[in-house]
Amino acid sequence: MxxxxxxxxxPAFTLVNQRGEKVALKSFKGEKNVLLYFYPKAMTPGCxxxxxxxxxxxxxxxxxxxxxxxxxxxxxxxxxxxxxxxxLNFTLLSDEEHxxxxxxxxxxxxxxxxxxxxxxxxxSFIIGKDGKIKHIIDKVKTKTHHQDALDWITNHLxx
Numbered sequence: 804m805x806x807x808x809x810x811x812x813x814p815a816f817t818l819v820n821q822r823g824e825k826v827a828l829k830s831f832k833g834e835k836n837v838l839l840y841f842y843p844k845a846m847t848p849g850c851x852x853x854x855x856x857x858x859x860x861x862x863x864x865x866x867x868x869x870x871x872x873x874x875x876x877x878x879x880x881x882x883x884x885x886x887x888x889x890x891l892n893f894t895l896l897s898d899e900e901h902x903x904x905x906x907x908x909x910x911x912x913x914x915x916x917x918x919x920x921x922x923x924x925x926x927s928f929i930i931g932k933d934g935k936i937k938h939i940i941d942k943v944k945t946k947t948h949h950q951d952a953l954d955w956i957t958n959h960l961x962x
Contacts, residue, residue: 806908814906818896821882832934836869840927841909845885856949
């Protein structure tokens with residue numbers, strides 16, 4: 804599996820958020836930049852650190868005309884718990900059948916403690932207002948993800 808190419812139109816999708824509402828990527832075109840990030844599982848240590856960094860930087864993303872959407876194979880019910888427990892302030896999207904995750908090349912073979920399994924590759928895509936992929940962060944550091952993404956957006960997409 805491979806990621807979409809930088810400069811290409813971001814693959815279209817509509818997924819359900821933590822409130823059961825449908826969210827379509829195309830609704831942000833021409834309006835906002837999008838930080839779209841894929842993560843393995845809500846309420847696990849690394850994913851919580853990553854989400855809390857985004858939560859705490861929410862205002863900074865908004866000032867950069869950027870919305871954040873996080874995609875995982877979790878159920879809507881689990882996403883609600885994650886949002887409530889961590890007081891998250893951005894969109895969590897449920898991709899239980901990992902169709903969107905596959906479109907973005909983020910569903911692949913993983914290895915952990917000698918075991919192989921299919922799972923989510925922690926990856927972020929920065930999508931411009933024109934709907935095109937501007938940058939891919941494929942070596943995500945959960946502790947600095949929010950700042951790494953903000954720095955790139957500030958240096959490359961600032962109006």
